[in-house]
Amino acid sequence: MQEKSRSVLGYNRMKIPYVIQSSAENPKGLAIMLPGIGYTVKSPLFHFSSGAFLNKEYDVLHVNYPYYSIDYENFSFEEITSALINDVSTVLNEVVNHTIYKSYYVLGKSFGTMAIPTALDILPIENTKAVWLTPRLIDLSVYQTLRACKQDGLCVIGDKDPFYDVVKMNNIILNPSIECMIPTNANHALEVDNDIL
Template sequence: MTDPVPFAIPTRFAADPDRVALVIPGMGYSPARPLLHFATAALLQRGWTVQELWWRVPDDLGRLPLAGRASWVAEQVGHAVDAEGGACRLLVGKSLGTFAAALAADRSLPAVWLTPLLTLAEVAEPLRRAAAPALLVGGTRDDLWDGQVAAGLPHEVLEIPGADHSLEMDGDVVGSAAALGQVVAAMHDFIARV
């Protein structure tokens, strides 16, 4: 008897093979969650090939020093970018995935950073030196977002008043949906220009 075909979530959506965008999750925020799902949809609508990165975060990652966490993310993202053979032209990362900011700066890759960890030098410093365009999106109720740091960076910024680390409003589903709409519109516009 043959093994049944396992059900699997597609992780690659093909369009223009010369314009690949890598979608990078957070620690507990997969590419299937709303912000990254709609980032993928916006990219596809603009003709990009999308490669979603799905990872299993090591159990001890939270106990590693920040440099160790940044190194782990850079290794995962670096392998994924290298696998595209030069066709990766854009990164879209959420939270933990924004530790890839150093890689984006080093390789001059444009990026969309959703809830970047701006309170950490391991993310903020690479964003200061990044020459490629970037869109930074965060909420005023996110302890890991720093609006003053964001405003001082040479990138586009969308700050959502009252939004938390998931860019949602606590106890306000309609407000959360409206915030999602703002983020999707900003991503859609940014993607059209890179």
């Protein structure tokens, strides 16, 4: 496997690192990983997703935004959200403008799902799919995109997740482009307390 580490200047000219992993000479597409603030690309859902895409001969893009660092400690949540959207746009424009992929998958977890609407606007609609892991349904852009997007997608959220909202999920289920999985008793980590299996 090859790995290329790069960075762009993002919001407030802060350095945003990213990594492109590749296992094929002619990749079938690009899988973009947008982690949460405390849930990195090394965490299980992204670790195993990355491996699955590499096995299917996709390149994998890990956007490693450093919002947990001291540089961001005085940012409000709204400003960090603005940074996320700006930084993901900047990375995607850098990567997509210098490569030609036939297919795209965008995977976001929690905070990272707030950048999926922007990613879907940048990437070609007919060749892009999204995986929404524990989406922040309280974010209007996330909810509206899940309700109305045309790109095929998968939304996974447990019914014990603090962002789970039965009314919103019932509306999202009506979108024929989105397949929904609602694991019973699963929390924000998509785990069931006291039941590791």
